[in-house]
Amino acid sequence: xxxxxxxxxxxxxxxxxxxxxxAEPKPELDQFETYETFHQKKEGAAYTYVGPVHAPNxxxxxxxxxxxxxRRAACSGMWVARTxxxxxxxxxxxxxxxxxxxxxxxxxxxxxxxEPYEIFHLKKRGKAHTHAGRVIATSYQEALQEAKQQFxxxxxxxxxxxxxxxxxxxxxxxxxDMWLTVPEKKYREATAYKVMDKITKYKEExxxxxx
Amino acid sequence: MYGGGNVFxxxxxxxxxxxxxxxxxxxxxxxxxxxxxxxxxxxxxxYRKQLIRMIEQHAHSEIIGALPEGTWxxxxxxxxxxxxxxxxxxxxxxxxxxxxxxxxxxxxSREQMLTDLINGKSKYSxxxxxxxxxxxxxxxxxxxxxxxxxxxxLANAKxxxxxxxxxxxxxxxEEAFHLKYGHDAVxxxxxxxxxxxxxxxxxxxxxxxxxxxxxxxxxxxxxxxxILMRWKVKxxxxxxxxxxxxxxxxxxxxxxxxTVPDPxxxxxxxxxxxxxxxxDWEEFKRVINGDGPCNTERxxxxxxxxxxxxxxxxxxxxxxxxxxxxLA
Numbered sequence: 278x279x280x281x282x283x284x285x286x287x288x289x290x291x292x293x294x295x296x297x298x299x300a301e302p303k304p305e306l307d308q309f310e311t312y313e314t315f316h317q318k319k320e321g322a323a324y325t326y327v328g329p330v331h332a333p334n335x336x337x338x339x340x341x342x343x344x345x346x347x348r349r350a351a352c353s354g355m356w357v358a359r360t361x362x363x364x365x366x367x368x369x370x371x372x373x374x375x376x377x378x379x380x381x382x383x384x385x386x387x388x389x390x391x392e393p394y395e396i397f398h399l400k401k402r403g404k405a406h407t408h409a410g411r412v413i414a415t416s417y418q419e420a421l422q423e424a425k426q427q428f429x430x431x432x433x434x435x436x437x438x439x440x441x442x443x444x445x446x447x448x449x450x451x452x453x454d455m456w457l458t459v460p461e462k463k464y465r466e467a468t469a470y471k472v473m474d475k476i477t478k479y480k481e482e483x484x485x486x487x488x
Numbered sequence: 489m490y491g492g493g494n495v496f497x498x499x500x501x502x503x504x505x506x507x508x509x510x511x512x513x514x515x516x517x518x519x520x521x522x523x524x525x526x527x528x529x530x531x532x533x534x535y536r537k538q539l540i541r542m543i544e545q546h547a548h549s550e551i552i553g554a555l556p557e558g559t560w561x562x563x564x565x566x567x568x569x570x571x572x573x574x575x576x577x578x579x580x581x582x583x584x585x586x587x588x589x590x591x592x593x594x595x596x597s598r599e600q601m602l603t604d605l606i607n608g609k610s611k612y613s614x615x616x617x618x619x620x621x622x623x624x625x626x627x628x629x630x631x632x633x634x635x636x637x638x639x640x641x642l643a644n645a646k647x648x649x650x651x652x653x654x655x656x657x658x659x660x661x662e663e664a665f666h667l668k669y670g671h672d673a674v675x676x677x678x679x680x681x682x683x684x685x686x687x688x689x690x691x692x693x694x695x696x697x698x699x700x701x702x703x704x705x706x707x708x709x710x711x712x713x714x715i716l717m718r719w720k721v722k723x724x725x726x727x728x729x730x731x732x733x734x735x736x737x738x739x740x741x742x743x744x745x746x747t748v749p750d751p752x753x754x755x756x757x758x759x760x761x762x763x764x765x766x767x768d769w770e771e772f773k774r775v776i777n778g779d780g781p782c783n784t785e786r787x788x789x790x791x792x793x794x795x796x797x798x799x800x801x802x803x804x805x806x807x808x809x810x811x812x813x814x815l816a
Contacts, residue, residue, distance in 0.1 A: 280784070280788055283559070283619050284559040287559070287789060292788040297791070299607045300606045300794075302599070302603045303602055307599045308602070309801070309804075309809065310809050310810065310811060311589070311811075326816065328655070328658070328814075328816075331585075331589075331598065333801075333804035333805060345585060360812045360813075361812040367528070368526045368528055370523060371521075371523050402650055403654070405654065405816075464571050464575065464669075465665055467665045468668075469668075470669055471672075472675055475672070475679060476743065476744070478679075479675075
């Protein structure tokens with residue numbers, strides 16, 4: 278026997294009826310690795326952290342991020358980086374500056390060539406990391422040192438993320454038209470529903486027909 | 489949308505005695521100052537456990553809640569309504585993804601959460617164990633269940649855990665559309681033909697008990713949650729949220745000339761609070777423990793989707809992939 282539903286499409290799935298043995302635990306990585314996504318809300322604004330996605334690779338992560346984080350809100354660019362590629366400092370309190378607190382360690386690994394790193398700052402706990410700028414270095418530690426000198430004295434900084442620029446998949450300037458789909462779908466906006474007009478009209482009709 | 493009415497496990501205070509008193513004091517001081525907790529901070533095990541439980545239940549509610557509404561996409565009257573219904577369902581599934589990630593930052597993998605959902609070990613909002621018989625049922629869900637969810641989510645967005653707050657801020661922004669869309673759909677029916685009015689009234693009658701259940705058992709029946717309130721895990725009591733919902737939405741139901749199937753429902757002028765008949769809490773317990781009209785179907789649909797899609801995920805998995813939990 279298969280399961281019968283009010284929805285014929287569910288009935289057609291031929292789902293088994295009755296008690297099933299417990300499902301096997303999902304295997305590790307069934308849901309893939311995680312990537313962190315940053316968006317640019319409007320032209321010229323700093324890239325800001327919006328959240329993670331799970332994906333099998335960078336390109337798919339970008340697609341998922343586009344669906345998840347730009348579908349409903351204005352967006353003019355997106356960056357995606359694998360979580361494991363991001364170096365994270367400790368967190369400090371909202372009134373502190375993490376650069377004053379951390380001891381910069383000797384790098385364990387250095388690249389032969391100097392290369393660019395992206396630096397993200399969290400200004401207040403619970404808010405989102407924002408792109409502070411780019412530095413050139415041969416290691417994460419050196420990048421953090423550079424970041425401290427270049428951007429480190431601007432008020433409280435609770436936490437810093439450092440990631441090599443080559444590990445950030447960035448949306449291209451020439452693909453900009455992919456961000457243009459939001460305004461044409463008005464039915465997804467609260468403002469598209471003029472409920473009060475209908476209610477007022479209804480109430481007036483009720484009044485005029487009342488005995 | 490969200491299934492509120494979290495049923496918290498009895499909080500065992502003795503577990504706190506194993507926590508480092510200095511760290512605990514620092515943690516509580518941070519929350520008292522109004523600072524958020526971030527994933528790598530020290531936190532008591534009880535805080536971690538209850539948050540995982542709450543955020544995970546919330547995520548499951550989003551993904552299961554998409555099922556009764558998804559059913560109506562193909563049969564929504566008219567193209568515009570199909571598009572809107574589809575957009576709403578897509579939002580709900582997106583919310584689940586945001587919430588799973590927030591729970592993951594606390595150390596439970598998405599694989600484990602999905603396994604626990606399918607095996608009935610973790611709960612989701614009880615309301616989704618009821619069927620959406622007609623288009624009008626779908627409208628009532630879109631309006632009033634989402635309205636309840638918003639009351640709940642706006643409260644939780646002021647909680648103490650950073651990743652959950654970030655997810656809720658995004659979610660609340662999208663819910664504004666759901667609420668208006670649902671209200672518009674109900675108003676359309678209520679101001680339409682006698683048949684349409686009859687349909688929406690019948691749906692409201694069917695959904696009233698689940699809606700009252702939505703915020704969870706009354707405070708006098710709930711386990712002690714004082715410490716969870718102090719830690720800003722639970723932001724308002726079940727009864728307070730239910731009162732807030734009644735305050736906001738009963739007048740909107742009445743102004744359409746619809747009735748609520750509870751003869752005792754009225755605002756008490758002395759207390760300023762709503763009097764109502766307690767819904768059947770035995771039914772609530774029975775349904776949440778698996779014996780509702782749709783529990784089996786909801787989990788079977790979810791399980792089949794996971795099982796039938798497993799080969800695609802296996803084929804896509806990179807052999808060198810290594811899991812790291814999301815950062816924030």
